[in-house]
Amino acid sequence: MGVLDVVPAGVLTGDNVRKLFEYAREHQFAIPAINVTSSSTANAVLEAARDIKAPIILQCSQGGSAYFAGKGLANDKQQASIAGAIAAAAHIRAVAKSYGVPVVLHSDHCAKKLLPWFDGMLEADEEHFKKHGEPLFSSHMLDLSEEPKEENIAECVRYFKRMAPLGLWLEMEIGITGGEEDGVDNTGVDNASLYTQPEDIWEVYSSLNAVGPNFSIAAAFGNVHGVYKPGNVKLHPELLQKHQAYASQQLGGKDSKPLFLVFHGGSGSTKEEIKTAVQNGVVKMNVDTDTQFAYLAGIRDFVLKKKDYLLTQVGNPEGADKPNKKFYDPRVWVREGEKTLVERVKEACADLGNVNRL
Ligand SMILES: [Zn+2]
Numbered sequence: 098m099g100v101l102d103v104v105p106a107g108v109l110t111g112d113n114v115r116k117l118f119e120y121a122r123e124h125q126f127a128i129p130a131i132n133v134t135s136s137s138t139a140n141a142v143l144e145a146a147r148d149i150k151a152p153i154i155l156q157c158s159q160g161g162s163a164y165f166a167g168k169g170l171a172n173d174k175q176q177a178s179i180a181g182a183i184a185a186a187a188h189i190r191a192v193a194k195s196y197g198v199p200v201v202l203h204s205d206h207c208a209k210k211l212l213p214w215f216d217g218m219l220e221a222d223e224e225h226f227k228k229h230g231e232p233l234f235s236s237h238m239l240d241l242s243e244e245p246k247e248e249n250i251a252e253c254v255r256y257f258k259r260m261a262p263l264g265l266w267l268e269m270e271i272g273i274t275g276g277e278e279d280g281v282d283n284t285g286v287d288n289a290s291l292y293t294q295p296e297d298i299w300e301v302y303s304s305l306n307a308v309g310p311n312f313s314i315a316a317a318f319g320n321v322h323g324v325y326k327p328g329n330v331k332l333h334p335e336l337l338q339k340h341q342a343y344a345s346q347q348l349g350g351k352d353s354k355p356l357f358l359v360f361h362g363g364s365g366s367t368k369e370e371i372k373t374a375v376q377n378g379v380v381k382m383n384v385d386t387d388t389q390f391a392y393l394a395g396i397r398d399f400v401l402k403k404k405d406y407l408l409t410q411v412g413n414p415e416g417a418d419k420p421n422k423k424f425y426d427p428r429v430w431v432r433e434g435e436k437t438l439v440e441r442v443k444e445a446c447a448d449l450g451n452v453n454r455l
Contacts, residue, residue, distance in 0.1 A: 100455050104152075114236060121152075122357065126375060139155055142388075145442035151451045151455065156204060159206070162182035178217070179221070183233065203236045203237065218234060222263050232263040253305060261308050268359055269301065298314060320360065320363065337379065338377045341356055354378040363382045364385070365386075382449055398437075399429075410422070
């Protein structure tokens with residue numbers, strides 16, 4: 098029995114998202130969430146998932162969403178981020194089924210100052226729900242980890258009450274993930290807050306579970322966003338087991354892993370650390386930094402190798418009258434980046450055990 102016996106191909110919503118994560122948790126693998134910024138990157142991620150027969154998560158950050166709409170648009174009221182996220186969702190929805198894999202369509206970190214972006218996406222979800230009986234997206238991430246704990250949890254509950262009836266999954270973050278991403282700089286925070294406590298996780302779980310079962314928690318266990326010098330990061334994925342054990346005990350002990358956990362800031366972590374995280378109930382791991390570099394690699398190598406075919410439209414080492422169209426056509430050189438991105442996504446899936454799962 099595989100994933101397709103549990104959920105259909107295409108964009109998942111409602112309980113199907115939970116069924117996918119339950120399947121992953123039970124079978125001890127996790128699904129990478131790859132940040133996409135264009136139809137080109139989205140297609141490459143879907144292609145990789147299809148090739149290795151695996152479910153996949155595509156996510157758009159606030160900045161990535163704005164890019165999807167076009168960097169030429171003003172974004173002072175998050176209007177480009179809203180339009181871009183909707184455009185990304187429309188594109189992914191239009192092609193996902195053709196790739197034959199289950200897809201979770203997710204929006205990445207939304208901090209307090211970016212809430213107008215979140216509100217705009219929720220309005221689009223509500224509109225989509227009215228017409229089609231399901232939300233536009235599969236899930237959204239609310240990151241109020243910089244705010245006081247009480248405010249973080251209360252705001253997540255408030256939003257989750259609006260999301261749950263639409264069949265939207267909520268991912269929240271508690272504790273601070275170090276590093277820098279989308280303008281939130283946590284490189285200077287003190288060490289203790291880089292590790293979330295089991296009691297805090299339980300408080301989140303019990304508060305959200307009163308609204309519905311479709312949510313996940315990104316806990317801090319020494320993780321950082323972006324790649325740092327090795328040795329600067331002290332990752333403790335074994336701590337996640339304590340969160341599961343504490344929550345399990347509070348719930349009476351019949352479910353040993355009640356939490357759906359998410360791994361942020363995984364770039365640069367070892368295979369052993371990833372394995373421990375997955376064994377402890379991590380079902381989703383964010384991957385962005387490494388796939389950004391992979392997308393560049395193919396384009397960079399092509400341009401460097403074919404430099405003499407790219408300086409003029411006509412004329413190359415094979416002759417002054419030779420046309421260069423088959424080198425400068427974007428379908429040729431952008432495709433080279435897609436190929437290296439596909440390979441890197443396959444590697445991320447393999448690291449998480451997300452191969453041959455359909
Ligand atoms: Zn995070």
